[in-house]
Amino acid sequence: MFIGSIITNSSSIIKFLKKSKLGLYFTKPQMHIIALIMSAMIKKGFSGKVTDAADLMPFRHRTNIGRFLSQSPWHEDFVERALRKLVVQKIWGISKATNKPIYVAIDDTISERTVPSSKALHPIEKCSFHQSHLKGKTVYGHQLVTVMLVCDDVVMPYSISIYDKKIKSKIEMAVELIKSLPSPVNEGFVLCDSWYSCKKVFSATKDAGFKYIGGFRTNRVIYPDKYKKLGIKINHLGKTLTNEDVDLVKVGNSEYYVYSYKGRLNDLKEALIVLSWPKEALFKEGCLRAFVSTTDLTMSVLDLLNHYRHRWPIETFFRESKKKLGLDDYQVRSEKSIKRYFLIMMITYAYCGLEVSTDTLKFSEGLKTARVQLESEKISFIYERTQAGSSLDDILQLFKAA
Structure with a gap:
């Protein structure tokens, strides 16, 4: 498991990145953050803010996401x-x-x-x-x-x-x-x-x-x-x-x-x-x-x-991406960050269309399935934390629900 977020090595997004060989271009921590951003985009109500991804990694600050998009050493080309x-x-x-x-x-x-x-x-x-x-x-x-x-x-x-x-x-x-x-x-x-x-x-x-x-x-x-x-x-x-x-x-x-x-x-x-x-x-x-x-x-x-x-x-695609993936609302400033944001958005679209909707191969249906998977993984994360001895108060604080 990646410490500090609900994304684990068994996450369906991590599996997709590895299976598609896109994961070859990232270190493990970088692939983890990519998966976090993709998960944030998949969540209902995504607004294009880096804080949406930070909410899935409670132990870390939102600036981690911003630095990843603007400074982290990976080759978007x-x-x-x-x-x-x-x-x-x-x-x-x-x-x-x-x-x-x-x-x-x-x-x-x-x-x-x-x-x-x-x-x-x-x-x-x-x-x-x-x-x-x-x-x-x-x-x-x-x-x-x-x-x-x-x-x-x-x-x-x-x-x-x-x-x-x-x-x-x-x-x-x-x-x-x-x-x-x-x-x-x-x-x-x-x-x-x-x-x-x-x-x-x-x-x-x-x-x-x-x-x-x-x-x-x-x-x-x-x-x-x-x-x-x-x-x-x-x-x-x-x-x-x-x-x-x-x-x-x-x-x-x-x-x-x-x-x-x-x-x-x-x-x-x-x-x-x-x-x-x-x-x-x-x-x-x-x-x-x-x-x-x-x-x-x-x-x-x-x-x-x-x-x-x-x-x-x-x-x-324009309509769905603006409404659901933040194409109209992304809040990043540098050209490098914007290009990387678009790239992760396209990977998310491909993930929803190819990986989780094998019966229909359609983004909208895949997005619904991906949201269900994400909630399932969140519940699994909470269960594993309780099995490891975390109290209810600890978990509520972890998800900023206390």
Whole structure:
């Protein structure tokens, strides 16, 4: 047993770290603290504070956790590569076993922070102002470029990186992440929103052996037969169409009217473009959405939209991570600490999805199971303390319940 906390050598989290070989990159005390932070994230009501983890190690001060994230000598880059390898092996293995395609979903989200005062001595590093499309205004915080890997019903985080426009553009970050992936064993698709739909990402996707499907800005120019010389913006073309020009398709439980175009773009010789409206909002202002496929022009409109649906898990990941894993509330300041926090958060997500939910391989179900396991281990710890002679008052003081 590790002295001073409810985490023991038989803890399911410790077993996972060893089994996945992630534990190879930590000393035993470091692995213990990793397990503590993961346990804190799993607990209901986690707020992103280091004190949440400190509550699980009553004999030690919360500054132990803060120093571990900011100063402890472990190589987060090595751990990140090991986690990526683990996730790729799992997703690629499922694809090989089921013959189902691999989806690489790329998107970004903003973790808002409070704008520091001019007198702040230690503001959170790497924060800046970003345009929030969700709120329709500029907000302050971290913009996080994220990659999720999806196959069948399994969704795993591959990368979370802070966007810093002084160092690298989001497009450059996306290209690098695509290039870091092995070729898919069957079909593979890179799925992005309209921000990433550009020539550099198209080319990187093709070179990596994947097919690209993404959202497409409706102010982009295309060249259908009637507008071959000067072209026409997609949103303007939409206004020229009639009911006879569109088809009704069903994607999942929803229905859409669609129109397709196959031809050149300003930066591409040929692509498949799909214009789409919800069934109840055909031709209504602001309801048009466009999608692009650049590598498989024989794909049907229905197939394109069904493939694109697999981008949705990254939105679910953002929502679950912000609500349950502290992605919106982490209270660490240095860039190193923040990167390490994200890494431990991804390991926790993988743990809940891979280790404790073997029947469903879903994070939300795995989180419920992990919480039950954590409570069970806490009760076992209390039992062992009483067997060793600790009084009720000792245990109440240990858990700060006296």
